Amino acid sequence: MAVAYDDLDPKTMRRSPGVTYQELLDEDSHKVPDVLRLESPKDMGLNEFPVSRYTSREWFDKEVERLWKKVWQYTCREDEISEPGDHYRYDIAGMSFLVVRTETGEIKAYPNACRHRGRLLKEHDGNAPELRCAFHGFCWHLDGTLSDIPADWDFPQIDHDNFNLPELPVATWEGFVFINPDQNCAPFEDFVKDLADQFKRWNPGSLAKVAHVAKVMRCNWKVAQEAFCEAYHVNGTHPQILRSLGDVNSQIDIWENCARVITPGGTSSPLLDYQVSEDDMLRATMDLAYDAEVPQIPEGMNVRAFLARQTREQLRPMAGDRVDEYCDAEIVDSLDYTLFPNFHPWGAFNGIVYRFRPNGNDHRSAIMECIMLGPYQGERPAPAKIHWLKEDETWSSALGFLGKVFDQDAFNMPKVQAGLESTYSDGVVLSGYQEAKVRWLHHKLTEWVGE
Amino acid sequence: MPTLTHPFDPETFYELTEDGHIRVSKGDAEGFFTREGVHVSGAIRHADPQLCVWVGNNPGDANQQMKEGATTINAKRSDPRA
Numbered sequence: 001m002a003v004a005y006d007d008l009d010p011k012t013m014r015r016s017p018g019v020t021y022q023e024l025l026d027e028d029s030h031k032v033p034d035v036l037r038l039e040s041p042k043d044m045g046l047n048e049f050p051v052s053r054y055t056s057r058e059w060f061d062k063e064v065e066r067l068w069k070k071v072w073q074y075t076c077r078e079d080e081i082s083e084p085g086d087h088y089r090y091d092i093a094g095m096s097f098l099v100v101r102t103e104t105g106e107i108k109a110y111p112n113a114c115r116h117r118g119r120l121l122k123e124h125d126g127n128a129p130e131l132r133c134a135f136h137g138f139c140w141h142l143d144g145t146l147s148d149i150p151a152d153w154d155f156p157q158i159d160h161d162n163f164n165l166p167e168l169p170v171a172t173w174e175g176f177v178f179i180n181p182d183q184n185c186a187p188f189e190d191f192v193k194d195l196a197d198q199f200k201r202w203n204p205g206s207l208a209k210v211a212h213v214a215k216v217m218r219c220n221w222k223v224a225q226e227a228f229c230e231a232y233h234v235n236g237t238h239p240q241i242l243r244s245l246g247d248v249n250s251q252i253d254i255w256e257n258c259a260r261v262i263t264p265g266g267t268s269s270p271l272l273d274y275q276v277s278e279d280d281m282l283r284a285t286m287d288l289a290y291d292a293e294v295p296q297i298p299e300g301m302n303v304r305a306f307l308a309r310q311t312r313e314q315l316r317p318m319a320g321d322r323v324d325e326y327c328d329a330e331i332v333d334s335l336d337y338t339l340f341p342n343f344h345p346w347g348a349f350n351g352i353v354y355r356f357r358p359n360g361n362d363h364r365s366a367i368m369e370c371i372m373l374g375p376y377q378g379e380r381p382a383p384a385k386i387h388w389l390k391e392d393e394t395w396s397s398a399l400g401f402l403g404k405v406f407d408q409d410a411f412n413m414p415k416v417q418a419g420l421e422s423t424y425s426d427g428v429v430l431s432g433y434q435e436a437k438v439r440w441l442h443h444k445l446t447e448w449v450g451e
Numbered sequence: 452m453p454t455l456t457h458p459f460d461p462e463t464f465y466e467l468t469e470d471g472h473i474r475v476s477k478g479d480a481e482g483f484f485t486r487e488g489v490h491v492s493g494a495i496r497h498a499d500p501q502l503c504v505w506v507g508n509n510p511g512d513a514n515q516q517m518k519e520g521a522t523t524i525n526a527k528r529s530d531p532r533a
């Protein structure tokens with residue numbers, strides 16, 4: 001089923017002028033891990049993808065049937081359901097599921113629906129000794145076996161041994177719990193393999209969830225997601241960071257089920273036609289005024305090494321000496337991975353995990369979430385609870401500087417949707433290399449959903 | 452909020468005014484814009500909307516909370532799914 005793409009030769013392929021990402025790694029003050037030396041550029045063609053993927057109800061319905069009902073998807077962190085009886089409600093495209101910690105410590109997932117007349121079993125996350133429906137009181141044990149039917153003399157048709165909650169496939173990876181609504185799906189291990197191999201070194205399971213922010217965005221879920229899948233938009237959307245970001249020097253790598261965009265920090269954009277001073281690079285990184293004082297970079301040290309050194313010391317109280325094992329690139333660059341279809345963990349201590357999904361059954365609105373993972377000392381802190389932003393609340397009000405950047409992305413989203421509804425074009429145009437992750441996502445969608 | 456210059460146009464300054472507008476200036480010319488880059492007054496009639504979004508966006512104490520890395524953004528909102 002999978003599409004095979006031709007490999008590109010990183011030495012000869014078409015690329016942006018300026019330093020390459022691999023050349024930047026050569027200057028690193030620390031040993032660069034093998035995972036950053038991987039290069040996997042692919043020739044995936046230059047075709048357009050239909051605008052209807054974002055605007056048509058019919059396409060959305062196909063997406064639900066062929067993708068959301070079939071694919072492995074991230075639900076919650078293991079430590080959000082750490083005690084027996086803890087349950088988490090996961091909703092996708094109008095369907096609801098319950099992820100439950102059982103008495104024996106296993107994690108199970110069920111459709112969030114009572115087998116009597118269909119009410120949601122649990123509308124909120126929480127803890128309960130059993131799964132009792134609030135409508136007529138049908139009840140199941142945490143392990144999904146039937147426990148009680150009030151006045152069961154009136155249901156002679158129900159065989160108690162055969163009235164369990166249907167179980168869905170569940171898997172965990174690095175503290176993330178995945179489910180698949182398809183009981184006959186392919187194994188998770190194959191699905192996650194490419195990503196898992198590359199994340200071994202970073203071990204995100206050792207990090208705690210320190211923030212979780214969500215907001216409904218007025219656009220198709222892919223409009224929101226794709227805003228975070230390339231760095232090409234930085235010149236238009238985040239101009240203030242061009243002096244300290246190698247936007248179009250990003251390295252994009254494509255594997256079967258995952259892809260990544262690595263964007264270097266502490267280097268200036270090749271789109272600027274003048275030499276950027278080190279001071280201006282620091283100002284752009286730290287969001288300082290055009291004339292603000294900046295720290296002095298020691299003689300012989302480059303900006304990337306300097307920024308990495310500072311960040312290592314900020315991280316050290318929480319992360320310990322592990323910070324010394326991480327090279328400058330791991331500290332300073334954006335290592336933005338995507339596991340198809342909608343899970344986006346960043347590498348190293350970047351700590352960001354994005355998730356994008358349809359908002360209920362609406363193909364014109366999406367739920368965007370940002371989860372932040374962070375290192376800790378001593379006992380594992382309780383996972384941060386989800387914080388829903390209202391329509392008029394900014395991302396910056398919850399996430400500070402990072403949220404300010406999202407607010408610029410969010411500023412585009414409803415206008416992209418409105419433009420897609422208005423365009424006379426049949427397709428969206430994507431670049432060959434810089435937007436390769438978006439292209440890969442669409443090829444995957446073709447594979448799962450169809451043209 | 453710091454005064455920034457546009458990387459593609461380093462002679463042009465963007466700053467947040469006390470009444471919440473963005474003042475854009477170049478030499479002796481100036482213009483005032485909303486936080487979404489809509490022209491309000493002044494001779495400069497066009498500004499980069501995204502730089503207005505940036506300069507007008509004040510995270511308040513959220514920046515400090517994030518730096519402290521704690522789980523301080525608590526769930527003060529109810530879940531709209533319910």
Ligand code: FES
Binds near residue numbers: 236
């Ligand atoms: S330049 Fe990309 S959408 Fe307009």
Ligand SMILES: [Fe+2]
Binds near residue numbers: 228238409
């Ligand atoms: Fe962005």
